[in-house]
Amino acid sequence: QVQLQESGPGLVKPSETLSLTCTVSGGSLNSNADYWAWIRQPPGKGLEWIGYMYYSGTTNYNPSLKSRVTISLDMSRNLFSLNLSSVSAADTAIYYCARERWTPMVRGVMDSWGQGALVTVSS
Amino acid sequence: DIQMTQSPSSLSASVGDRVTITCRASQRIDNFLNWYQHKPGEGPKVLIHAASTLHSGVPSRFSGSGSGTDFTLTISSLQPEDFATYYCQQSYINPRTFGQGTKVEVK
Numbered sequence: 001q002v003q004l005q006e007s008g009p010g011l012v013k014p015s016e017t018l019s020l021t022c023t024v025s026g027g028s029l030n031s032n033a034d035y036w037a038w039i040r041q042p043p044g045k046g047l048e049w050i051g052y053m054y055y056s057g058t059t060n061y062n063p064s065l066k067s068r069v070t071i072s073l074d075m076s077r078n079l080f081s082l083n084l085s086s087v088s089a090a091d092t093a094i095y096y097c098a099r100e101r102w103t104p105m106v107r108g109v110m111d112s113w114g115q116g117a118l119v120t121v122s123s
Numbered sequence: 124d125i126q127m128t129q130s131p132s133s134l135s136a137s138v139g140d141r142v143t144i145t146c147r148a149s150q151r152i153d154n155f156l157n158w159y160q161h162k163p164g165e166g167p168k169v170l171i172h173a174a175s176t177l178h179s180g181v182p183s184r185f186s187g188s189g190s191g192t193d194f195t196l197t198i199s200s201l202q203p204e205d206f207a208t209y210y211c212q213q214s215y216i217n218p219r220t221f222g223q224g225t226k227v228e229v230k
Contacts, residue, residue, distance in 0.1 A: 108214025
C-alpha cells in the first residue's frame with residue numbers, strides 16, 4: 001500500500017518561493033502506471049489541481065499557475081517536490097500530494113493522497 | 124478548462140437517509156469521472172472511478188452513474204462516518220478539475 005507524506009515550511013513570506021516535498025513509501029516513482037501530482041485547497045474553498053510529473057520527465061501544470069510552478073522527482077530518495085515562486089496571500093492553502101494511477105482497470109484516479117500540509121503566506 | 128458543477132453545495136441528512144449528489148461537466152468527458160470523500164485533517168479518498176466503478180474497499184452503499192456530461196453519486200443509507208465533503212473530478216483532459224464540493228451535514 002503506497003503512502004505519501006508532505007513536508008516543508010508552514011510559513012512563507014510574500015514574493016518568496018514555496019517549497020514542499022512528498023515522500024513516497026510502499027511504491028516507486030519510476031512506475032509507468034503513475035503520475036505524481038500536487039493539489040491544493042485554500043481555506044474554505046475547494047480543491048485545485050496544480051500539476052503532475054511522470055517518471056519520464058513529462059510534466060503538466062495548471063495554466064493558472066504554470067508560470068510559477070515546478071514539479072520535480074528525486075528517484076534516488078523516492079520523493080517528489082513542488083516549487084511555487086512569487087507567492088502571495090492567495091497561495092495560502094493546504095497542499096496535498098497524490099498519486100494518479102492509469103491502468104486498464106483505473107484511468108486517471110488519484111488513489112493515494114498525503115494528509116496535507118498547511119502553508120501560510122504572510123510577512 | 125472543463126468546469127465541473129456539483130449540486131447541491133450542501134445538504135442536511137440523517138443516518139439511514141438516501142443521499143444523491145449530482146455533477147455536471149461543461150463538455151463531454153465520456154466516463155472519466157471520479158468521486159472523492161474528504162474529511163478535515165485527511166487527504167481525500169476515492170470512492171468511485173470511471174463514473175460507476177466502486178473503488179477497492181469502499182462500502183457498497185456508495186454507487187455512481189452517468190456518462191457524457193451528467194453524473195450522480197448516491198449513498199443508499201447514510202452512515203455516521205459518511206458525514207463529509209464530496210467532490211467529483213474529471214480525468215478526461217488537463218488541467219484536471221474538481222467540482223466545488225458538496226458538504227453532507229447532520230440534520
